[in-house]
Amino acid sequence: MPELFAALADPVRLAIVERLLDEGEISAGALAEPFAISKPAISRHIAVLEKAGMVERRVKKQFRLFRIRPQAMRDLDQWVRRYRHFWETSFDRLERLFPQSERGATDNKGDSSNDNSNA
Amino acid sequence: MPELFAALADPVRLAIVERLLDEGEISAGALAEPFAISKPAISRHIAVLEKAGMVERRVKKQFRLFRIRPQAMRDLDQWVRRYRHFWETSFDRLERLFPQSERGATDNKGDSSNDNSNA
DNA sequence: ATGTTAATTAATCTAATTGTTAAATGATGT
DNA sequence: ACATCATTTAACAATTAGATTAATTAACAT
Numbered sequence A, B: 001m002p003e004l005f006a007a008l009a010d011p012v013r014l015a016i017v018e019r020l021l022d023e024g025e026i027s028a029g030a031l032a033e034p035f036a037i038s039k040p041a042i043s044r045h046i047a048v049l050e051k052a053g054m055v056e057r058r059v060k061k062q063f064r065l066f067r068i069r070p071q072a073m074r075d076l077d078q079w080v081r082r083y084r085h086f087w088e089t090s091f092d093r094l095e096r097l098f099p100q101s102e103r104g105a106t107d108n109k110g111d112s113s114n115d116n117s118n119a
Numbered sequence C: 001a002t003g004t005t006a007a008t009t010a011a012t013c014t015a016a017t018t019g020t021t022a023a024a025t026g027a028t029g030t
Numbered sequence D: 001a002c003a004t005c006a007t008t009t010a011a012c013a014a015t016t017a018g019a020t021t022a023a024t025t026a027a028c029a030t
Helices: A002-007 A011-023 A029-031 A039-051 A068-081 A085-090 A093-097 B002-007 B013-024 B028-032 B039-051 B070-082 B083-088 B092-095
Strands: A057-060 A061-068 B055-060 B063-068
Touching: A002 A068, A002 B013, A011 A029, A011 A039, A011 A061, A011 A068, A011 B002, A011 B028, A029 A039, A029 A061, A039 A057, A039 A061, A057 B070, A061 A068, A061 B070, A068 A085, A068 B070, A068 B083, A085 B013, A093 B070, B002 B039, B013 B028, B013 B063, B013 B083, B028 B039, B028 B063, B039 B055, B039 B063
Parallel strands: none
Antiparallel strands: A057 A061, B055 B063
16 A cells, blocks of 8 residues: 555656546556656656556557556545544544543643644 | 655555554554654654644643544545546446457557547 | 653665666557 | 667666664653
8 A cells, every 4th residue: 555655646646647547548658748857757657656556558559558557546445435434423533532621631731732833 | 635645655654644543642652662663763754744734743741642634534535536436437447448358468569459548 | 950751853874766868679660 | 671659778866765873852750
């Protein structure tokens, strides 16, 4: 899983993936076109996606065509779903585990419970 | 989004996130314990998660307690859901467009197959 | 005040990632 | 065989990421 997330962690790669999801099968050259970076750079981004199992290739005439591996999307979906309960509940799970009573309690000398000073 | 994916792209950070999802709020020290790496290293991993909006902290006594930001999970869910149609169909969309006979052959010389690159 | 525990920041090193240009490979067409 | 287009590999420079140890800050407790 970390490798799959890493594949999506680069803005260029994420854009490539989103385009493949939207448009279907696209050649390496066509994928490279919208970007300001060189073709070899794109080629290597695609290689990262392929190694992570995010895309697969086929050869057609002189072109390499790439497409998303649906299983990769399923894997992502399943990871998120596994923790679905976390954000699906009416109010946050942690609000229940550590409710008000506990959050301002203990002679609040240094207890800045709600000190989200970095929000 | 790429920053959020990047936060999950490291095995240590992913393990931290999964533990927070399973167990709720955990202190920095307790998060560090299962790992063989140093505490400063964990501290920086947590900082990455925080910067990406994946976790938030609060201070309680001398401890910093961390928890998942449910919104981050919702963001991930929404990204995947946006392309739900891709893997939700009874069998893969691309399986239909490029069935077995055509797929993955490395010596696919001059494959002049049906040009269904766009659907 | 002083000591103790918790956690972060600083300084530094190594390894991995990302990009470039130039050369090599693969696939087609003449 | 040869020319041509599409893409990848090689070789290298710059940046970022991840780890370590040592020093510093923060919060309590005595």
